[in-house]
Amino acid sequence: MAGQISTVRFKILVVDDDSTCLKLVSSMLKKWNYEVVSASCPVDALSTVQFRDIDIVVTDLHMPKMNGLEFQKEIDKEYKLPVIIMSSNHKQAMLMKALACGVVFYMKKPVIPEDFKNIWQYAVASKTAKPSRNIERIESIQVENNSGSSMKKGKHGNKKDCKRKAHEKKKDDTEGENSTVPKKAKVVWTDALHNRFLQAIRYITLEKAVPKKIYEVMNVPELLTRDNVASHLQKYRLFLKRVADQKGFASRNSMTMDRTLKSSFASGYCNSLFNGHEKQTSATSNPSFQSFKPTGFSSSNSALTSSSWSPRYGFGQSSMLGGSTQANVHKPIYGSSTKPIYQPNRTGFGLGSNDIGTNFLSRGAMSSSNSMHTIATPSVMDFGKSGNSSYDTPSNHINEGTGTGNVSFSFSNSNRNNNSGGQIMNGNNNDNASVFDNIADSQQFGQGVDTQTEPTNYQISYHKKQGDNENLTSELNGLYLQAENAGLGNQGCDDDFVESLLSDLPF
DNA sequence: GTACTAATAT
């Protein structure tokens, strides 16, 4: 299967009112052997998309008559094609909005060729994904996909329902037209929803994240109930535990954990992660992106900002802390890793467009073999941290858990809960985000993934010892930016901050 | 009675 995918030539529709940009992007796409169809405005694009077998739509956000999101809406309504937005608007709110609308990927504008290298995966994902509503019947097509060839074309016609009537209340959705009976549809944890879930947890803090609170913070009552959240949380915890258990021992070359992480990243990610075409290997996990259209969570505490929850007793019952050996905690995954990418302006490191994807849509969520990784921003994935904190050890750095020299960076933020604005990385007592906890892991991780990813990210030379503080600096910067980008918070990332972090490092 | 989590059902 994989092989075939790689041989398929994907057709991309590019839309941008700026001709220069249009040409530029087109050439970038061609560089990766995509077939390109361009349009200078959404209207033209809409009229042409039906005649061509477009696989993916790449559009600018800010455009005269119809902006990228409106355009996306139309595309989604008629063709259900994955839409990638390019925008110079780097605001978190916009990003969230776009994702909420169902955009599969949000690229920050100065784009570079690499940004498009793997977007073909979105095409694959969209065909694989099982859409929420009535589209289930298209399963047949999915099957077809597997068999390869079908990859192209074919599935456009799902017209979606158009009955958005007045049922503002819940109840209506789901069912497509046919389905019999008004059953209560199961909640589908789309990327957007899952990310929202993760963000809520980050905001709350893993230790204190309980169903009700998460539910409140997510604030998407139209779609979820507390029970839904509880169920998802249970699954998420299991996932975390799995990762922890495995990674726990992860000694130097063990290839064990790498399995987990690797798969998790890989599959989760879809976006630019693998280098090229080729495989997604084991198949099993296939990322499935879906659009999350319920305009829904735009509401109130959208950014997780406000909200005020009650104090809550200390360590609730976060079982994961208790039961399992949390010794190993501190795991990293950190980030993003996945692709670090270029970062236009900032210090040369940090995140670039891809990161966003990394942070937001990676998904694959937790599946058994692969994970729940979305977002993977430090705080979340790294629940190790919670482990520590629960012990109240303000431990920073070094994490004793694993044998090999562990090196975990701790971001100790100053403020506790007074975050103004919903930020996430702030914190609780010892809020720290660990990056690799030990060299072996980091290297291993790097290697493991390496085959398919851009080596750049991981690795980041952890040969410390010498004074490569520079590398660390940039790494930390990137990490931080990532968090920031993920919406959580905006603490600056100035040199002093980084400096202070470095001073805590064990070397 | 509420909310949590683990277990179990679908």
Place this chain on the structure above:
DNA sequence: AATATTAGTA
């Protein structure tokens, strides 16, 4: 596999 529901506790 992913979600939902149930049951035992606090």
